[in-house]
Amino acid sequence: MTKFGLSYDDILLIPKYSDVISRSHIDLKTRITKNFKIKLPIISANMDTITEFEMANKLYEFGGLGIIHRFCSIDEEVEIIKKLSEKGNKILAASIGVSGEYKNRLEALVDAGANIICIDIAHGHHKLMAETIRYCKQYKVDIIAGNIATSDAAKFLCENKVDAVKVGIGPGSICTTRINTGFGVPQITAIENVYEVTKKFDVPIIADGGIKNSGDVAKALALGAESVMIGALFSGCKETPGTIHKEGNFPNYRLYKQYRGSASLESKFERGEKEKNIEGVSTTINYKGPVKYVVKNIEDGLRSAFSYAGAKNISEYCKSVKYIQNIEI
Numbered sequence: 278m279t280k281f282g283l284s285y286d287d288i289l290l291i292p293k294y295s296d297v298i299s300r301s302h303i304d305l306k307t308r309i310t311k312n313f314k315i316k317l318p319i320i321s322a323n324m325d326t327i328t329e330f331e332m333a334n335k336l337y338e339f340g341g342l343g344i345i346h347r348f349c350s351i352d353e354e355v356e357i358i359k360k361l362s363e364k365g366n367k368i369l370a371a372s373i374g375v376s377g378e379y380k381n382r383l384e385a386l387v388d389a390g391a392n393i394i395c396i397d398i399a400h401g402h403h404k405l406m407a408e409t410i411r412y413c414k415q416y417k418v419d420i421i422a423g424n425i426a427t428s429d430a431a432k433f434l435c436e437n438k439v440d441a442v443k444v445g446i447g448p449g450s451i452c453t454t455r456i457n458t459g460f461g462v463p464q465i466t467a468i469e470n471v472y473e474v475t476k477k478f479d480v481p482i483i484a485d486g487g488i489k490n491s492g493d494v495a496k497a498l499a500l501g502a503e504s505v506m507i508g509a510l511f512s513g514c515k516e517t518p519g520t521i522h523k524e525g526n527f528p529n530y531r532l533y534k535q536y537r538g539s540a541s542l543e544s545k546f547e548r549g550e551k552e553k554n555i556e557g558v559s560t561t562i563n564y565k566g567p568v569k570y571v572v573k574n575i576e577d578g579l580r581s582a583f584s585y586a587g588a589k590n591i592s593e594y595c596k597s598v599k600y601i602q603n604i605e606i
């Protein structure tokens with residue numbers, strides 16, 4: 278493990294000889310989990326201001342995926358999964374926690390047709406995580422588990438036979454974990470740490486949090502992630518839950534939507550939870566319009582990245598790209 282940590286902005290990818298004639302020849306197909314593939318390596322975050330029916334349905338149409346959040350009643354989460362299924366979505370991914378009513382939630386989601394269960398907690402290298410994975414194993418679903426940032430945690434999850442790991446402790450744009458607790462691992466280093474182990478178990482990595490542009494997606498995939506999870510970049514889009522607010526009057530007005538951390542004060546207050554262990558913030562984001570423009574932007578950037586790497590698909594890309602540190606030490 279490196280003695281210093283690297284974030285997305287600390288590295289640049291090194292160009293390589295390329296025989297890619299057209300960017301349209303590049304195949305961006307990837308694995309989300311051991312048994313499920315998507316056409317674009319993009320997953321929308323399982324947060325209550327990012328992914329419900331509209332976002333998941335739209336991303337699936339574009340070849341990506343939305344994972345439904347768990348910060349609602351069991352019935353509400355189940356209804357969203359059923360609606361996605363009725364619309365013809367074949368990959369149905371939903372979240373659960375590791376305490377409270379998680380067993381009832383799991384059973385109801387599986388009954389509704391969910392085929393990927395994301396066990397999502399702030400610190401995935403935890404005893405309760407192992408117990409929950411074991412409990413989930415009785416159902417025929419793929420399991421995503423996270424979040425983690427170390428090789429020890431990766432070994433722990435892989436030995437518990439998960440089908441994908443979610444990597445990211447502290448990189449999220451609305452995250453205050455590093456500020457409030459002092460814990461975290463810069464995301465490039467976190468992906469590297471985890472990949473050292475997951476490659477031996479052949480378990481895909483989802484790089485979660487801190488993605489600011491398509492270049493960051495290209496970096497995550499180059500380091501061994503097979504997909505990325507995105508919150509901020511999709512926030513403010515038409516398909517996110519919540520209303521569009523207006524501030525000011527014509528012609529000096531602004532349209533915006535709310536984006537908030539799942540562990541923010543606002544989020545916990547609305548859920549009626551105790552207002553403690555706050556590790557996120559709430560913010561407003563200028564309205565961005567349909568998510569298709571953001572997705573197109575990422576896809577275009579990735580196709581260009583692959584051409585700089587001389588790679589026609591994800592496995593060629595991931596195996597071949599090297600990086601250089603973008604910092605002076």
Ligand code: IMP
Binds near residue numbers: 448
């Ligand atoms: P973003 O794309 O940089 O905005 O990061 C989104 C990711 O931040 C999510 O997928 C979660 O992993 C993480 N996250 C969401 N809510 C919180 C929070 O309240 N505290 C810390 N991390 C959070």
